[in-house]
Amino acid sequence: xxxxxxxxxxxxxxxxxxxxxxxxxxxxxxxxxxxxxxxxxxxxxxxxxxxxxxxxxxxxxxxxxxxxxxxxxxxxxxxxxxxxxxxxxxxxxxxxxxxxxxxxxxxxxxxxxxxxxxxxxxxxxxxxxxxxxxxxxxxxxxxxxxxxxxxxxxxxxxxxxxxxxxxxxxxxxxxxxxxxxxxxxxxxxxxxxxxxxxxxxxxxxxxxxxxxxxxxxxxxxxxxxxxxxxxxxxxxxxxxxxxxxxxxxxxxxxxxxxxxxxxxxxxxxxxxxxxxxxxxxxxxxxxxxxxxxxxxxxxxxxxxxxxxxxxxxxxxxxxxxxxxxxxxxxxxxxxxxxxxxxxxxxxxxxxxxxxxxxxxxxxxxxxxxxxxxxxxxxxxxxxxxxxxxxxxxxxxxxxxxxxxxxxxxxxxxxxxxxxxxxxxxxxxxxxxxxxxxxxxxxxxxxxxxxxxxxxxxxxxxxxxxxxxxxxxxxxxxxxxxxxxxxxxxxxxxxxxxxxxxxxxxxxxxxxxxxxxxxxxxxxxxxxxxxxxxxxxxxxxxxxxx
Amino acid sequence: xxxxxxxxxxxxxxxxxxxxxxxxxxxxxxxxxxxxxxxxxxxxxxxxxxxxxxxxxxxxxxxx
Numbered sequence: 332x333x334x335x336x337x338x339x340x341x342x343x344x345x346x347x348x349x350x351x352x353x354x355x356x357x358x359x360x361x362x363x364x365x366x367x368x369x370x371x372x373x374x375x376x377x378x379x380x381x382x383x384x385x386x387x388x389x390x391x392x393x394x395x396x397x398x399x400x401x402x403x404x405x406x407x408x409x410x411x412x413x414x415x416x417x418x419x420x421x422x423x424x425x426x427x428x429x430x431x432x433x434x435x436x437x438x439x440x441x442x443x444x445x446x447x448x449x450x451x452x453x454x455x456x457x458x459x460x461x462x463x464x465x466x467x468x469x470x471x472x473x474x475x476x477x478x479x480x481x482x483x484x485x486x487x488x489x490x491x492x493x494x495x496x497x498x499x500x501x502x503x504x505x506x507x508x509x510x511x512x513x514x515x516x517x518x519x520x521x522x523x524x525x526x527x528x529x530x531x532x533x534x535x536x537x538x539x540x541x542x543x544x545x546x547x548x549x550x551x552x553x554x555x556x557x558x559x560x561x562x563x564x565x566x567x568x569x570x571x572x573x574x575x576x577x578x579x580x581x582x583x584x585x586x587x588x589x590x591x592x593x594x595x596x597x598x599x600x601x602x603x604x605x606x607x608x609x610x611x612x613x614x615x616x617x618x619x620x621x622x623x624x625x626x627x628x629x630x631x632x633x634x635x636x637x638x639x640x641x642x643x644x645x646x647x648x649x650x651x652x653x654x655x656x657x658x659x660x661x662x663x664x665x666x667x668x669x670x671x672x673x674x675x676x677x678x679x680x681x682x683x684x685x686x687x688x689x690x691x692x693x694x695x696x697x698x699x700x701x702x703x704x705x706x707x708x709x710x711x712x713x714x715x716x717x718x719x720x721x722x723x724x725x726x727x728x729x730x731x732x733x734x735x736x737x738x739x740x741x742x743x744x745x746x747x748x749x750x751x752x753x754x755x756x757x758x759x760x761x762x763x764x765x766x767x768x769x770x771x772x773x774x775x776x777x778x779x780x781x782x783x784x785x786x787x788x789x790x791x792x793x794x795x796x797x798x799x800x801x802x803x804x805x806x807x808x809x810x811x812x813x814x815x816x817x818x819x820x821x822x823x824x825x826x827x828x829x830x831x832x833x834x835x836x837x838x839x840x841x842x843x844x845x846x847x848x849x850x851x852x853x854x855x856x857x858x859x860x861x862x863x864x865x866x867x868x869x870x871x872x873x874x875x876x
Numbered sequence: 877x878x879x880x881x882x883x884x885x886x887x888x889x890x891x892x893x894x895x896x897x898x899x900x901x902x903x904x905x906x907x908x909x910x911x912x913x914x915x916x917x918x919x920x921x922x923x924x925x926x927x928x929x930x931x932x933x934x935x936x937x938x939x940x
Binding site (some may be wrong): 725775 | 884905908909912913915916917920
């Protein structure tokens, strides 16, 4: 094996040892990528967090493979992206094969002048290990391994958790619970939430293979290849010469049989040829589903990641959207816990992230319908697209082996002030901030790194003299381009459609809350209150009207 | 733009004969595939999403 799984030590907590019932502000259930990110983001916002996980190691097998730019930007805000990018594999060329022919190839051609790459491939266990290391170094985070949640009782202003450890059962309380315990979430079952959607009548074999092959670092997708007739196959490179191969098996496949090495190895040999030496590291079979929880908030329990929404893997939308759930939630929880926002702000987490989940489910269902045609006629259409794609550009746009995961703009968010939006360009309220190269005191830097952890006003002048603005319990920092940061290339102004006076209000998750053609303190103060949920009911009336 | 359902093909009999002749030596599977390719080519030529939706609706209702 190329990877040795770490074993994290179980420790009996003081509260269990002394039978004290302690109330914690935030308890996270599940120490996967989403739960660990939740802990880091809440801690970055000054909150202490307890993380409970029923296991004591990282993800077994590569599982989530591709991490897109937006999650990397979130991890960069949390100071963990650098080791991920250094360890991960960057790719931009994708090839699509139909039968024994190259149908076409694409180049992701990432837009230049962003700090983070468009996509990296990295095994989930490497990613989790980086996140665990960061959590362990953070005094606000209490990681508790071998802690299994077995019961939740919801109260008006907290939840009572019954937790089982190797030392028995004890009780703890949480003002808020963030459930990040995956697609089979026990927490979801314990609160009785609905989790509905579509199951696909198909099975996939996924294998991690160690090999020093001469394949280039590209994403290769086969429809109906000679070595696996009638099905699709995906090949992706990861770190340490580990390759991830996904074989579509069809609905009739027997999962237990197909997992056996004597079944898997011939499939891989047929694909790679007899003379390519490889070692099988990990194999799994799955049937995928596109499902969503009814409400992201159940009382004091907030659901994130696969516990809230399960998508098919094509387009790398699982972990990528889960990280964005946390990005949306952590600042809201911190404001409410500090008493700077009404509790109803938490409800906007469902408004915004359920909307994003539905967008992801739609994209993922469409890719699945292309890869696994449901009827004879739809298979003819699919194959016709692939045939035409060899010669005709229009058909290439129809080939769907998974669309690159992009953040979903919150177009109708109750937190946005969009009524007076007169600014040019695509950075509309509800959009995540685009990065751009900038200079601070003559030294090169990145725009997103300047935005910080709170609300930020960025104005393109003229000079205000102010460095911050207060509205009710909230304070926003003011960054003036030309005073605090410089835009020598003009890329920042271009990406934000900015001219003299253009002013943006960014939320703590780096989303645009509002923008104006001039710097107007009263309007900014009002938008700041709306973005933190103080105006939410009025805004809902406007939408209804 | 609206879907044009008034006569628009200069040589209707000739067009129809060409369409049928083009599939005369194909088996059913091949003809189904060819129809799919033809629909995709024509749809791209039209391009206008509203017109395409209108055409899909008409076809689905049986031409009414």
